Amino acid sequence: MGVDDFERKVVISGVGQSAIGRQVPRSGLQLTLDAITAAVADAGLVLDDIDGLAMFPGGGAANLPGYANGYLYEVQDALGLTTRWRQGQVEGMSLPFYGPAQAVATGQARHAVVWRTVKEGSAARGAGGRPAYGSTKPLAEGPMAWWLPLGALSPVCHVAPYATRYMHEYGVTREQLAWIPVTQRAHAALNPDAVYRTPLTVDEYLTSRMISSPICLYDCDVPADGSTAIVVSAMGTAPDLRAPVRIEAMAGVIDDRPSWDQWRDMGRVGYATAAAMWQRTDLRPADVDVAQIYDGFTIEAVWWLEAMGFCGTGEAGDFVEGGERISLGGDLPMNTWGGQLSGGRLHAGFGHTAEAVRQLRGEAGDRQVDHAEVAAVTNVGGFEAGAAILTRF
Amino acid sequence: MDAVEGIPPAVTEETEAFWAAAAEGRLVVERCDDCGAESFPPRGMCRSCRSRSLSPAEVTGRGRVYSYTVNYQRWTPDLEVPFAIGLVEFPAHPGVRVVGRLRGRDPEDVRVDDEVEIGFEPGPGGYAIPSFTVVGRGQAAGQAG
Numbered sequence: 001m002g003v004d005d006f007e008r009k010v011v012i013s014g015v016g017q018s019a020i021g022r023q024v025p026r027s028g029l030q031l032t033l034d035a036i037t038a039a040v041a042d043a044g045l046v047l048d049d050i051d052g053l054a055m056f057p058g059g060g061a062a063n064l065p066g067y068a069n070g071y072l073y074e075v076q077d078a079l080g081l082t083t084r085w086r087q088g089q090v091e092g093m094s095l096p097f098y099g100p101a102q103a104v105a106t107g108q109a110r111h112a113v114v115w116r117t118v119k120e121g122s123a124a125r126g127a128g129g130r131p132a133y134g135s136t137k138p139l140a141e142g143p144m145a146w147w148l149p150l151g152a153l154s155p156v157c158h159v160a161p162y163a164t165r166y167m168h169e170y171g172v173t174r175e176q177l178a179w180i181p182v183t184q185r186a187h188a189a190l191n192p193d194a195v196y197r198t199p200l201t202v203d204e205y206l207t208s209r210m211i212s213s214p215i216c217l218y219d220c221d222v223p224a225d226g227s228t229a230i231v232v233s234a235m236g237t238a239p240d241l242r243a244p245v246r247i248e249a250m251a252g253v254i255d256d257r258p259s260w261d262q263w264r265d266m267g268r269v270g271y272a273t274a275a276a277m278w279q280r281t282d283l284r285p286a287d288v289d290v291a292q293i294y295d296g297f298t299i300e301a302v303w304w305l306e307a308m309g310f311c312g313t314g315e316a317g318d319f320v321e322g323g324e325r326i327s328l329g330g331d332l333p334m335n336t337w338g339g340q341l342s343g344g345r346l347h348a349g350f351g352h353t354a355e356a357v358r359q360l361r362g363e364a365g366d367r368q369v370d371h372a373e374v375a376a377v378t379n380v381g382g383f384e385a386g387a388a389i390l391t392r393f
Numbered sequence: 394m395d396a397v398e399g400i401p402p403a404v405t406e407e408t409e410a411f412w413a414a415a416a417e418g419r420l421v422v423e424r425c426d427d428c429g430a431e432s433f434p435p436r437g438m439c440r441s442c443r444s445r446s447l448s449p450a451e452v453t454g455r456g457r458v459y460s461y462t463v464n465y466q467r468w469t470p471d472l473e474v475p476f477a478i479g480l481v482e483f484p485a486h487p488g489v490r491v492v493g494r495l496r497g498r499d500p501e502d503v504r505v506d507d508e509v510e511i512g513f514e515p516g517p518g519g520y521a522i523p524s525f526t527v528v529g530r531g532q533a534a535g536q537a538g
């Protein structure tokens with residue numbers, strides 16, 4: 001802890017979500033307005049209190065079909081607000097609330113809302129399968145110039161070599177890692193907003209379709225429609241807030257080549273970010289009551305279990321095998337909302353953050369972890385990685 | 394053989410030399426005129442000493458599969474599957490790792506550390522894409538060299 005612990009000057013005051021599903025027949029703008037309205041009410045605020053807006057991604061960024069929705073200026077126009085701070089995020093997206101926390105801690109905004117709205121479920125239906133690069137990109141630019149000409153048209157293909165290398169180095173098996181999606185599916189069964197709630201077995205996992213080896217169907221998150229909004233408020237406003245949550249520590253470090261293909265040690269990801277985050281708090285991994293760790297693919301959750309120190313390097317297979325440790329009654333209940341693998345690809349840590357806040361408030365319904373006072377949140381990995389500890393106020 | 398289905402690269406000032414050499418079946422990377430470091434992809438600045446004085450340098454000799462994946466999903470209707478993609482490193486050229494197709498072996502029989510020969514094949518937009526030929530099984534630990 002030091003003089004620059006700006007995250008202690010702010011709180012996460014509200015979280016809100018639209019309807020979430022494989023397909024939700026509303027526009028991205030309407031889903032966004034639903035989520036923002038819910039998040040602001042959840043904070044105990046009114047819309048006119050909001051003076052900062054941020055979204056992921058910004059700039060109407062062309063990416064995967066259905067990826068970018070709820071454009072910032074349209075949202076501000078619809079809400080009829082005056083804003084003093086705005087941000088579109090892609091680079092620097094280490095955590096959804098990172099930029100808003102910087103803005104609020106430095107007085108640029110008092111209550112900032114950040115949202116992420118996806119329509120990838122609808123895009124998948126329209127395309128007849130999981131969204132891939134192609135329809136939105138006539139040319140492969142920047143880092144994609146080395147992947148897309150090869151026919152490696154999906155992020156699945158770009159992440160899969162990490163899983164291959166990890167399993168090669170540490171002897172971890174698919175039979176072990178199956179317990180991550182299987183356990184998260186059991187959690188999703190307790191979450192009425194999760195996309196997939198029917199039980200999943202290890203056998204079903206092992207016999208499922210391979211997408212890009214060793215990543216199979218159930219290792220991939222579920223393209224979904226839905227919006228998540230998060231409100232970040234100044235600590236000084238806490239008496240006016242319904243149920244704020246503290247940001248104990250957060251960090252996002254890039255210490256290696258920021259590229260899916262050039263990252264040097266593909267068996268170890270997120271370590272610099274996790275180490276920097278732990279330096280900002282006296283809390284230790286054993287203090288964490290519930291973990292919402294990024295799971296765009298199963299292997300990404302593996303990175304975070306190890307980088308955060310919940311288990312040692314190469315030990316995630318043993319850690320998750322059987323599912324007990326990562327289940328609701330276990331040592332480290334993980335992705336209690338089902339994660340992106342079953343809850344839906346709300347993306348960029350937004351679904352994870354919303355769940356962490358609900359767990360810390362005791363508002364997680366049937367999936368509530370007893371006495372949840374410390375929550376870990378992590379986001380993505382590789383070249384953009386974010387890690388945070390949130391605590392009960 | 395028909396061209397691989399995919400999205401053609403946007404060729405830039407930095408990558409022009411790579412794609413031009415690829416059309417001739419040669420793999421070139423950036424080599425620093427000042428410190429000799431080699432790097433890929435090309436950035437127009439040496440990642441070791443930040444020199445802006447760089448020249449294309451051809452990589453020859455065998456590479457080694459650092460990691461790989463076998464893609465089974467038909468992301469576009471005309472994409473032929475399955476196919477293997479490898480991240481290939483060159484023991485004689487530290488700092489160089491190139492992604493390419495892997496051929497010459499059943500995709501499901503590719504392994505980490507397999508040895509490959511440099512090659513290319515027709516890709517989208519008339520570009521030649523890296524396509525390494527698997528020629529040998531990787532040596533066991535302790536015998537690498």
Ligand SMILES: [Zn+2]
Binds near residue numbers: 425427429439441443
């Ligand atoms: Zn140099």
